[in-house]
Amino acid sequence: MASAATSSTAAVMFSSATTSDGCSRLADRISPATAFRGGLTRNAAAVIKTRTIKTHDCNSVSPRSSSSAVDDAVVSISPPDSNDVLLTAMATEAYVKVIDGKSAAKEIREEIASEISRMKESIDVVPGLAVILVGERKDSATYVRNKKKACESVGIKSYEVHLAEDSSEQEVIKYISSFNDDPSVNGILVQLPLPFHMNERNVLNAVCLEKDVDGFNPLNIGLLAMRDREPLFVPCTPKGCIELLHRYGVPIKGKRAVVIGRSNIVGMPAALLLQREDATVSIVHSRTKNPEEITREADIVISAVGQPNMIRGSWIKSGSVVIDVGINPVEDAKSSRGYRLVGDVCYEEVSKVASAITPVPGGVGPMTIAMLLSNTLVAAKRAYDYK
Incomplete structure (x- = not known):
């Protein structure tokens, strides 16, 4: 993101x-x-x-x-x-x-919180969001904290993975794969930018389409470009x-x-x-x-x-x-x-x-x-x- x-x-x-x-x-x-x-x-x-x-x-x-x-x-x-x-x-x-x-964001969070509360009462499920942070960039760490705080404010369960700067691309993809298979995780976000030694395209493409809440998957962008189709998510x-x-x-x-x-x-x-x-x-x-x-x-x-x-x-x-x-x-x-x-x-x-x-x-x-x-x-x- x-x-x-x-x-x-x-x-x-x-x-x-x-x-x-x-x-x-x-x-x-x-x-x-x-x-x-x-x-x-x-x-x-x-x-x-x-x-x-x-x-x-x-x-x-x-x-x-x-x-x-x-x-x-x-x-x-x-x-x-x-x-x-x-x-x-x-x-x-x-x-x-x-x-x-x-002000608009505050209203939207209130609306989302109300909907999540109704969802929990109806089917005993709350949404889950996983965030993967690689490296020690202070700005990225701050954005991840803000996202976690926002999740808590509306009732979304947050999962966080913080990897070292020198982690391999395969390590990141391994965590993405585990979140892809976890039914309690509905969205996966990889905090950008990634370290220079990683291929950003490979990492983002590893996120399954149904959990691509950033909307970066080429299929989502392609569907957005087609008049008779609807993307699963918009960036x-x-x-x-x-x-x-x-x-x-x-x-x-x-x-x-x-x-x-x-x-x-x-x-x-x-x-x-x-x-x-x-x-x-x-x-x-x-x-x-x-x-x-x-x-x-x-x-x-x-x-x-x-x-x-x-x-x-x-x-x-x-x-x-x-x-x-x-x-x-x-x-x-x-x-x-x-x-x-x-x-x-x-x-x-x-x-x-x-x-x-x-x-x-x-x-x-x-x-x-x-x-x-x-x-x-x-x-x-x-x-x-x-x-």
């Missing part, structure tokens, strides 16, 4: 504008309003509240090479005390809407992007969409999902001519390239919706950690142009883990023919 969505995504370089206008701004933050599309039924009322958000000059950042753990949390916003939601929305209409992935990060669009009522059908980045983990499956939703999709990558011009035509932009602040305000059409998958550490002497996190999108510029945007952190990141839990629940229901 990709570390925080984009650490496994191939970084691509584009030329970009250099203008910047860092400032503080007010932004609407709305909690998701539509039903979860995984067979769960809870609907949440939309709430809107203004909030001052501190931004930074996009030109002042420099990439920081680090494998340090990062915190993907943002301050949660409580619902307004009154019922004047519509009036609040009208009063703050001029401000960009912040697509709050943390978690692009699935989370589309889920955010649905939950915030963003229309996709008939819209022009641009996906920036063409990785197997995020970019390509995101483009396939948008096509399934009847969008007209373009993919911008490192060999694309005039990427800014192409991106400016989009009603929906999903960026997953791993380049801090690459997408500037001049790239974005007024009123478009921007989903920023990037999570990039950049040097920041004012931070106690010595760095801060920014996305692929220059937030203070794009937020002045877009109608809605995901923040970094607190946007797509929390949704990736929520979709992993969702896929694990789907795998367990399928294994036991539970509706």
Whole structure:
């Protein structure tokens, strides 16, 4: 699985504008309003509240090479005390809407927990997720801990294998095979990246199709690409992007969409999902001519390239919706950690142009883990023919 969505995504370089206008701004933050599309039924009322958000000059950042753990949390916003939601929305209409992935992920976890509780009461079964971690990368270890904590919060039983950096590829595949044969394990996740001496393709292909909750198996991607077929699982990060669009009522059908980045983990499956939703999709990558011009035509932009602040305000059409998958550490002497996190999108510029945007952190990141839990629940229901 990709570390925080984009650490496994191939970084691509584009030329970009250099203008910047860092400032503080007010932004609407709305909690998701539509039903979860995984067979769960809870609907949440939309709430809107203004909030001052501190931004930074996009030109002042420099990439920081680090494998340090990062915190993907943002301050949660409580619902307004009154019922004047519509009036609040009208009063703050001029401000960009912040697509709050943390809030959406919380709602999804609650829905999943309720479904797992019902499943346990009905057939005395709870889903199981196995995670295999190889090596001592601090960021990978943090992501695994976060996944374990998320599993516990919804009632999924977690299994963890931690292997040394110099373990052989066959050792990893041996554990995968044992989990393939274990009926209590419904999903298997191999934390990426793997050490350089391992063939990532061989390892991921060893996960049986029915337990490929990361959605990386070529058969799952192939089925996703076919209009008359359904994959068993969809990769978690692009699935989370589309889920955010649905939950915030963003229309996709008939819209022009641009996906920036063409990785197997995020970019390509995101483009396939948008096509399934009847969008007209373009993919911008490192060999694309005039990427800014192409991106400016989009009603929906999903960026997953791993380049801090690459997408500037001049790239974005007024009123478009921007989903920023990037999570990039950049040097920041004012931070106690010595760095801060920014996305692929220059937030203070794009937020002045877009109608809605995901923040970094607190946007797509929390949704990736929520979709992993969702896929694990789907795998367990399928294994036991539970509706």
